[in-house]
Amino acid sequence: MEEAQISKIMGMVDHTLLKPYASEKEIKKLIDEANQLKTYSVCINPLFARSARRYITNKGYGLKITAVVDFPFGAFSTKGRAKMLKSLVNDIDEADFVVQIGYVKSNKYKLVKKDIDQLTDIAHENGKVIKFIVEDGYTTKEEKQKLYEIVCSSKADFIKTSTGFAELEYTNSIGNKTTVAAAENVKMMSDTIRRLNSNIGIKAAGGIHSYQQIMELFEASGKEMNPKQFRLGMSSTKKIYEEMQKIN
DSSP states (O other): OOHHHHHHHHTTEEEEEOOTTOOHHHHHHHHHHHHHHTOSEEEEOGGGHHHHHHHHHHHTOOOEEEEEESTTTOOSOHHHHHHHHHHHTTTOSEEEEEOOHHHHHTTOHHHHHHHHHHHHHHHHHTTOEEEEEOOGGGOOHHHHHHHHHHHHTSSOSEEEOOOSOOOHHHHHHTTOSOSSOOHHHHHHHHHHHHHTTOOOEEEEESSOOSHHHHHHHHHHHTOOSOTTTEEEEESOHHHHHHHHHHOO
Protein backbone atom coordinates (compact mmCIF):
# COMPACT_ATOMS: atom_id res chain seq x y z
CA MET A 1 0.00 0.00 0.00
CA GLU A 2 1.23 3.50 -0.81
CA GLU A 3 2.58 5.49 2.12
CA ALA A 4 0.16 8.34 1.35
CA GLN A 5 -2.83 6.04 1.88
CA ILE A 6 -1.37 4.65 5.10
CA SER A 7 -0.79 8.19 6.34
CA LYS A 8 -4.41 9.11 5.56
CA ILE A 9 -5.67 6.22 7.65
CA MET A 10 -3.24 6.86 10.50
CA GLY A 11 -4.33 10.50 10.46
CA MET A 12 -7.83 9.42 11.49
CA VAL A 13 -6.71 7.29 14.45
CA ASP A 14 -7.11 8.04 18.14
CA HIS A 15 -4.32 5.75 19.40
CA THR A 16 -5.79 4.26 22.55
CA LEU A 17 -4.75 2.89 25.94
CA LEU A 18 -7.60 2.71 28.45
CA LYS A 19 -6.71 -0.26 30.63
CA PRO A 20 -7.19 0.75 34.28
CA TYR A 21 -3.78 -0.64 35.22
CA ALA A 22 -1.86 1.31 32.55
CA SER A 23 1.05 3.19 34.14
CA GLU A 24 2.35 6.67 33.34
CA LYS A 25 5.36 5.04 31.70
CA GLU A 26 3.04 3.10 29.38
CA ILE A 27 1.12 6.27 28.52
CA LYS A 28 4.40 7.94 27.52
CA LYS A 29 5.21 4.92 25.35
CA LEU A 30 1.77 5.24 23.73
CA ILE A 31 2.45 8.91 23.00
CA ASP A 32 5.87 8.16 21.46
CA GLU A 33 4.31 5.43 19.31
CA ALA A 34 1.46 7.71 18.23
CA ASN A 35 3.97 10.36 17.19
CA GLN A 36 5.97 7.79 15.25
CA LEU A 37 2.86 6.47 13.47
CA LYS A 38 1.49 10.01 12.94
CA THR A 39 -1.92 9.34 14.45
CA TYR A 40 -4.40 12.14 15.07
CA SER A 41 -4.49 11.82 18.84
CA VAL A 42 -3.87 9.65 21.86
CA CYS A 43 -6.96 8.49 23.74
CA ILE A 44 -6.35 8.00 27.45
CA ASN A 45 -8.01 8.04 30.85
CA PRO A 46 -8.24 11.51 32.49
CA LEU A 47 -5.82 10.53 35.26
CA PHE A 48 -2.83 11.14 32.99
CA ALA A 49 -4.22 14.00 30.88
CA ARG A 50 -2.09 16.68 32.54
CA SER A 51 1.15 14.72 32.47
CA ALA A 52 0.42 13.70 28.86
CA ARG A 53 -0.02 17.35 27.90
CA ARG A 54 3.28 18.21 29.58
CA TYR A 55 5.08 15.30 27.89
CA ILE A 56 3.71 16.12 24.42
CA THR A 57 4.64 19.79 24.82
CA ASN A 58 8.17 19.00 26.03
CA LYS A 59 8.70 16.59 23.13
CA GLY A 60 7.32 19.04 20.58
CA TYR A 61 4.82 16.52 19.25
CA GLY A 62 1.81 17.65 17.22
CA LEU A 63 -0.60 15.22 18.85
CA LYS A 64 -4.05 15.95 20.22
CA ILE A 65 -5.17 14.53 23.57
CA THR A 66 -8.50 12.74 23.82
CA ALA A 67 -9.76 11.78 27.28
CA VAL A 68 -12.62 9.39 27.96
CA VAL A 69 -14.98 10.68 30.64
CA ASP A 70 -17.48 8.83 32.88
CA PHE A 71 -16.00 5.74 31.26
CA PRO A 72 -16.95 2.96 30.68
CA PHE A 73 -20.39 3.12 32.34
CA GLY A 74 -21.94 6.54 31.74
CA ALA A 75 -23.19 6.37 35.32
CA PHE A 76 -22.73 9.91 36.69
CA SER A 77 -25.32 12.69 36.85
CA THR A 78 -25.12 15.52 34.34
CA LYS A 79 -23.98 17.84 37.14
CA GLY A 80 -21.08 15.50 37.96
CA ARG A 81 -20.19 15.03 34.29
CA ALA A 82 -20.15 18.78 33.73
CA LYS A 83 -17.73 19.20 36.65
CA MET A 84 -15.46 16.50 35.22
CA LEU A 85 -15.38 18.18 31.83
CA LYS A 86 -14.69 21.63 33.26
CA SER A 87 -11.81 20.21 35.31
CA LEU A 88 -10.18 18.81 32.15
CA VAL A 89 -10.48 21.62 29.63
CA ASN A 90 -6.92 22.91 30.14
CA ASP A 91 -5.36 19.49 29.57
CA ILE A 92 -7.33 17.94 26.69
CA ASP A 93 -8.41 18.66 23.14
CA GLU A 94 -11.28 16.21 22.93
CA ALA A 95 -13.63 14.44 25.35
CA ASP A 96 -15.31 11.08 24.70
CA PHE A 97 -18.33 10.67 27.02
CA VAL A 98 -20.33 7.49 27.45
CA VAL A 99 -24.02 8.39 27.21
CA GLN A 100 -26.04 7.83 30.38
CA ILE A 101 -26.86 4.20 29.61
CA GLY A 102 -29.14 3.78 32.64
CA TYR A 103 -31.39 6.57 31.33
CA VAL A 104 -31.49 4.96 27.88
CA LYS A 105 -32.55 1.63 29.42
CA SER A 106 -35.15 3.50 31.53
CA ASN A 107 -36.64 5.20 28.46
CA LYS A 108 -35.65 8.62 29.84
CA TYR A 109 -34.52 10.05 26.53
CA LYS A 110 -35.31 13.66 27.46
CA LEU A 111 -32.68 13.43 30.20
CA VAL A 112 -30.20 11.89 27.75
CA LYS A 113 -30.77 14.76 25.34
CA LYS A 114 -30.45 17.35 28.12
CA ASP A 115 -27.13 15.83 29.20
CA ILE A 116 -25.72 15.77 25.66
CA ASP A 117 -26.78 19.35 25.01
CA GLN A 118 -25.30 20.68 28.28
CA LEU A 119 -21.98 18.88 27.88
CA THR A 120 -21.69 19.89 24.22
CA ASP A 121 -22.23 23.53 25.16
CA ILE A 122 -19.47 23.35 27.80
CA ALA A 123 -17.07 21.63 25.38
CA HIS A 124 -17.66 24.11 22.59
CA GLU A 125 -17.48 27.14 24.89
CA ASN A 126 -13.98 25.93 25.75
CA GLY A 127 -12.98 25.11 22.17
CA LYS A 128 -13.06 21.33 22.68
CA VAL A 129 -14.33 18.52 20.46
CA ILE A 130 -16.89 16.23 22.09
CA LYS A 131 -17.90 12.68 21.17
CA PHE A 132 -20.67 10.54 22.65
CA ILE A 133 -20.21 6.78 23.01
CA VAL A 134 -23.53 5.02 22.47
CA GLU A 135 -22.24 1.58 23.61
CA ASP A 136 -23.97 -0.40 20.86
CA GLY A 137 -23.68 -3.73 22.67
CA TYR A 138 -26.03 -2.53 25.41
CA THR A 139 -28.92 -1.29 23.26
CA THR A 140 -31.68 -2.95 21.24
CA LYS A 141 -32.34 -1.87 17.66
CA GLU A 142 -35.23 0.31 18.83
CA GLU A 143 -33.05 1.93 21.51
CA LYS A 144 -30.29 2.51 18.94
CA GLN A 145 -32.69 4.25 16.60
CA LYS A 146 -33.86 6.63 19.35
CA LEU A 147 -30.38 7.22 20.76
CA TYR A 148 -28.71 7.76 17.38
CA GLU A 149 -31.37 10.32 16.51
CA ILE A 150 -30.75 12.26 19.72
CA VAL A 151 -26.96 12.29 19.31
CA CYS A 152 -27.01 12.97 15.57
CA SER A 153 -29.49 15.85 15.91
CA SER A 154 -27.37 17.47 18.64
CA LYS A 155 -24.42 19.81 18.14
CA ALA A 156 -21.96 17.14 19.29
CA ASP A 157 -18.97 16.57 17.02
CA PHE A 158 -19.03 12.75 16.84
CA ILE A 159 -21.15 9.73 17.60
CA LYS A 160 -18.97 6.81 18.74
CA THR A 161 -19.80 3.10 18.64
CA SER A 162 -18.49 1.54 21.84
CA THR A 163 -16.12 1.53 24.80
CA GLY A 164 -14.65 -1.93 24.18
CA PHE A 165 -15.53 -2.78 27.79
CA ALA A 166 -19.15 -3.96 27.41
CA GLU A 167 -20.18 -7.30 28.93
CA LEU A 168 -20.68 -9.95 26.26
CA GLU A 169 -23.19 -11.92 28.36
CA TYR A 170 -25.61 -8.99 28.55
CA THR A 171 -24.90 -8.00 24.96
CA ASN A 172 -25.86 -11.48 23.76
CA SER A 173 -28.92 -11.58 26.00
CA ILE A 174 -30.53 -8.68 24.11
CA GLY A 175 -29.69 -10.07 20.68
CA ASN A 176 -26.41 -8.31 19.89
CA LYS A 177 -23.57 -10.48 18.58
CA THR A 178 -20.67 -8.22 19.50
CA THR A 179 -19.65 -5.67 22.13
CA VAL A 180 -17.46 -3.71 19.74
CA ALA A 181 -17.56 -1.71 16.50
CA ALA A 182 -19.86 -3.28 13.90
CA ALA A 183 -20.38 -2.12 10.32
CA GLU A 184 -24.16 -2.64 10.53
CA ASN A 185 -24.38 -0.15 13.40
CA VAL A 186 -22.12 2.35 11.65
CA LYS A 187 -24.40 2.05 8.59
CA MET A 188 -27.41 2.81 10.81
CA MET A 189 -25.58 5.86 12.13
CA SER A 190 -24.81 6.96 8.59
CA ASP A 191 -28.45 6.53 7.52
CA THR A 192 -29.59 8.56 10.54
CA ILE A 193 -27.09 11.33 9.79
CA ARG A 194 -28.25 11.51 6.18
CA ARG A 195 -31.95 11.51 7.13
CA LEU A 196 -31.43 14.34 9.64
CA ASN A 197 -29.16 16.26 7.26
CA SER A 198 -26.58 16.28 10.07
CA ASN A 199 -22.87 16.89 9.74
CA ILE A 200 -21.85 14.92 12.85
CA GLY A 201 -18.78 12.70 12.51
CA ILE A 202 -18.59 8.97 13.24
CA LYS A 203 -15.97 7.32 15.44
CA ALA A 204 -15.67 3.55 15.18
CA ALA A 205 -13.96 2.07 18.23
CA GLY A 206 -13.51 -1.25 19.96
CA GLY A 207 -12.18 -4.52 18.59
CA ILE A 208 -10.54 -3.13 15.45
CA HIS A 209 -7.61 -5.40 14.66
CA SER A 210 -7.21 -5.42 10.87
CA TYR A 211 -7.15 -3.25 7.75
CA GLN A 212 -10.18 -5.15 6.43
CA GLN A 213 -12.20 -4.11 9.49
CA ILE A 214 -11.13 -0.50 9.04
CA MET A 215 -12.35 -0.48 5.45
CA GLU A 216 -15.65 -2.20 6.29
CA LEU A 217 -16.35 0.41 8.99
CA PHE A 218 -15.20 3.31 6.83
CA GLU A 219 -17.32 2.24 3.85
CA ALA A 220 -20.36 1.79 6.12
CA SER A 221 -19.90 5.34 7.44
CA GLY A 222 -20.38 7.05 4.08
CA LYS A 223 -17.79 9.61 5.23
CA GLU A 224 -14.66 11.10 3.67
CA MET A 225 -11.18 10.16 4.89
CA ASN A 226 -11.06 13.25 7.06
CA PRO A 227 -10.41 13.22 10.83
CA LYS A 228 -13.13 15.84 11.27
CA GLN A 229 -15.65 13.42 9.81
CA PHE A 230 -14.40 9.89 10.55
CA ARG A 231 -12.26 8.61 13.36
CA LEU A 232 -10.91 5.22 14.48
CA GLY A 233 -10.34 4.34 18.13
CA MET A 234 -7.69 1.62 18.20
CA SER A 235 -5.06 0.07 20.42
CA SER A 236 -3.77 -2.27 17.68
CA THR A 237 -2.55 0.69 15.66
CA LYS A 238 1.06 -0.45 15.20
CA LYS A 239 0.02 -3.97 14.20
CA ILE A 240 -2.38 -2.60 11.58
CA TYR A 241 0.22 -0.09 10.35
CA GLU A 242 2.67 -2.96 9.78
CA GLU A 243 -0.06 -5.00 8.06
CA MET A 244 -0.81 -2.14 5.66
CA GLN A 245 2.89 -1.77 4.82
CA LYS A 246 2.87 -5.38 3.57
CA ILE A 247 -0.18 -4.96 1.29
CA ASN A 248 0.78 -4.78 -2.40
